[in-house]
Amino acid sequence: MVSRVRPSVEDLIGIEHCKLGFYQELRQKLVELQVANLESEERRREIAAILDGITDIMMVLSEDLRIMSVNHVFEEVMGIDDAQGRYCYEVFRQEQRPCPECPAHRSFVTGDVCRETAIFRVGGRNRQFEMVASPINDQGKDERRILIFKRDVTMEKEYQAKFYQAEKMATVGMLAAGVAHEVNNPLASISGFAEGIKRRLGRLEATAGPDLDDIHDYVDTILKECSRCRDIVHTLLTFSRPVSSGFRPVSLNAVVEDTLKLLRSHIKQKNLRLNMVLELSDELPLIYGDEPQLKQVLLNLLINAIDAVDQTGAGQGVITIRTYPEAEEGAGLVVSDTGCGIPKENLDKLFEPFFTTKPVGKGIGIGLSTCYGIVSEHCGEIIVHSESGRGSRFIVRLPSNQGS
């Protein structure tokens, strides 16, 4: 101990000792830092590459829903490169305040991962996104942040809707074919026997009394109704054809008339005092399209309109179907009603597959999404105007599609 602490005269002179500098240590630190920097740069690049590989929109939001950072997919999809610092709802919805269904907001409140699907209008098209909001746990930072993934599921939902429609059409088609078969034969017999009666009436006229005029009327009525039944069966069969029966020249007016035939009994059954107003244009050009599919569109719109009117409870209302020539040889179809209308917050979701306001068992919510799909395939568009409590107006605009 004593020898450890007891210095010598040489120690005091300390020729070989000098004030310790930082240089050596600094140089060593520099090298270490350079190595560490290289490593972290490499790691950063790797993480960046992984992030770039993600095909979903990714963004980080602050607590007040400001966009803090985004990935390159965001910029590609949204076509915006200055999103940072702007509010999320401003970018996606052009709104002034957060959307009520916002999963980021819920995630901030609950601290859990939250999911939601919503439709945004991106680049003039409605696109459906599946959103996942997860809180970022960063101990070093005071402010809380949320990581949002938005996956474009428009295609998937469209295919899903088409699948349901195809399935439904197949069922309807099978039923229709069956009905056609079953109804056609008795119809043929009824029709045949009626013809027979009609033929024999000539001979009976000479011999029998004066009541034959009535029988003439009866037989004519039977034959007329038989032919009407045949038409209905025929119309049913057009629905039962495969979805892509092919594009051919179609008159929208004929589509309206045919569809109304199918609906007549539905209206009667519901015992509605409906005022159905038809304003069919005489100068409507033929458009090139798929007739059964267009009928499907109109059928859906009309059923919705009837339900909307029905929901007002008054049991009375006006449904107007109007056709008109569109600019540049297209045609337009408008279905308006004086029904319950659509609440503003639902307007964006109308065409979303499986979105429905109807009670369970009344509809699965693919009607309008199917319409949307069909009209899109015809390169047309559906526009909705609606006011809650005052009715809705659906406008289907279809180009002529000639040459396509």
Place this chain on the structure above:
Amino acid sequence: MNVTKFAIPEIIFGRGSMVHVGQCARRLGARRVFLVSDEGLEKSGWVERVQTILEAESLEWVYYGDVNSNPRDWQVSHGAKLYLETGADVILAIGGGSPIDAAKGIAILAGNGGSIADYEGANRIERPLPPTIFLPTTAGSGSDISQFCIITDVERQLKMSIISRSLVPNISIIDPLILLTKSQELIIASAIDALAHAVESYVSRIASPFTEIQALRAIELIMRNLRHAVEDRDLDALEQLSIASTAAGMSFSNAGLGAGHALAHSLGGMFDILHGLVHPILLPAVMRFNTPACQEKMGAIGRLVVGRADMPSRLAAEAGIEVLREYFADLGVPVRLRDILPDRSPLAQLAGASAGDACNLTNPRQADVESLLGICEEAW
């Protein structure tokens, strides 16, 4: 002649030079300065003055004022803990030997870790220290220049000498204006401490031409100016004392000291006596003991003290010691060991502890326990 070495810090000297402390700290890379001082300096307002200068330079500071005379080992470790906790950088001390030595201790622990006792002895510091700037407020300790750091080991009741070139600060700022606020007693005690530094290092076994000239210069300036400085508070005289103290510091830092400081360290460790008060008592006795080994040099000192250039060395040496003794008595400070230590029984223990002190190594005449006891007896 043997190989020698001479190391001193950057020295900024002059009235009002304190204003440069901020720039100096900044130049050493400061953002948050660790400021060490003591209660006395706080009361006199100098700590606040330094803080104002640092603020003017937009520097943050962390203040550590828990230091008393003869700084304790635990005060050093507390300070180092605070230094590391607060993320301070440059260490700045303003004060006499105590805050400066405490700051040195803090710097050692901040840069090297461990406990301060690990570094007792010479050249045991292995890693660099934080940059240091010292502002001495007494013209005496020389701690702001030296490679020495004296810390009291409370448990062992002794003063540890820590010697390392790393303890020479980066910058020493010496502002004689500060001396104006010092008490008469403190000015005397400091000046005599400086005088003891000069005398002991002049006759040291490892003195060199570079230290000798500083030592002689210091002795001359102190003898010529002390009375004037004390009686009239004359600023010029105080400034000369400052220069003398700094010169003595340069000398002893490189040439070492002797038996006088070895004894003073033990006395301080055992009885917590103000360091400067010990030298008027011990110095004449130590000089007398050493004269046989360095008669020529003692003669040179004597000629300076007496003020006669023509005296032969043997005579001058004796006359010088006598004049000094009278001079000290004249200043009204204790000159007998019994004045501060009424009981003579611990003298043997004192001598034993002193023999191992690093300062004893460079004493010109071999001083064993018996000789040291003899010196004490004479001084008693």
